Amino acid sequence: MKIYSAEFIKSAVNASQYPRNSLPEVSFVGKSNVGKSSLINVLAGRKGLAKTSSTPGRTQLINFFEINANILMVDLPGYGYAKVPPQVKERWKPMVEEYLSSRTNLRLVVVIFDIRRIPSEEEYLMVNWIDELGIPILIVLTKIDKISKNSLRQQKIIFKKLFRNRTDNYVTFSAVTKEGKHLIWQKMGEIFKHPR
Ligand SMILES: Nc1nc2c(ncn2[C@@H]2O[C@H](COP(=O)(O)OP(=O)(O)OP(=O)(O)O)[C@@H](O)[C@H]2O)c(=O)[nH]1
Ligand SMILES: [Mg+2]
Numbered sequence: 447m448k449i450y451s452a453e454f455i456k457s458a459v460n461a462s463q464y465p466r467n468s469l470p471e472v473s474f475v476g477k478s479n480v481g482k483s484s485l486i487n488v489l490a491g492r493k494g495l496a497k498t499s500s501t502p503g504r505t506q507l508i509n510f511f512e513i514n515a516n517i518l519m520v521d522l523p524g525y526g527y528a529k530v531p532p533q534v535k536e537r538w539k540p541m542v543e544e545y546l547s548s549r550t551n552l553r554l555v556v557v558i559f560d561i562r563r564i565p566s567e568e569e570y571l572m573v574n575w576i577d578e579l580g581i582p583i584l585i586v587l588t589k590i591d592k593i594s595k596n597s598l599r600q601q602k603i604i605f606k607k608l609f610r611n612r613t614d615n616y617v618t619f620s621a622v623t624k625e626g627k628h629l630i631w632q633k634m635g636e637i638f639k640h641p642r
Pocket of ligand 1: 476477478479480481482483484485497498499500501505506522523524525588589590591592619620621622
């Protein structure tokens, strides 16, 4: 995918602040620090577009980015990280849930998992809930640069068992090597071709 333009549009905390824009939209969901913002930057080909940090809880608002004037990418706050103060976590949950359940131009949710970790109950339930909303899901297993080829194989088997109903919708990815970038764009393209 050739990127001609990638720009930050705005931040929002509730539906009244979302851009009034009906471009097809893809959002990125996952635990804090899993690499959502880094994935957006790699896909957009712009290093500092979405703010990243080694401290969990960097993204605290819903951030909208417009790519090539024809797609919106949405960076959501992460959830379920122990080190984030409880008051902050309590703000995020309704923010993310309101967004996912009300955004009508949302065409795909990319759910990101750290390939090295077994998904928590919370992460598993999130996938089921998005499924129930009828929104297509693409699962990205990220940080594959951090493990050996052998562990990668083993972890893929674990994830496949866990989400056995969606085996064709897996992509492994690394924001460091950028492996998986083209496949993710390809999968997004396939979904954007069909209206929801
Ligand atoms: N080695 C490696 N590090 C990564 C990868 N993706 C992200 N990181 C690092 O993981 C940390 C968190 O990345 P972010 O992209 O900020 O994560 P996030 O999910 O947006 O985090 P929150 O906004 O806090 O929810 C940063 O230090 C990144 O550099 C990857 O594929 N490989
Ligand atoms: Mg982030």
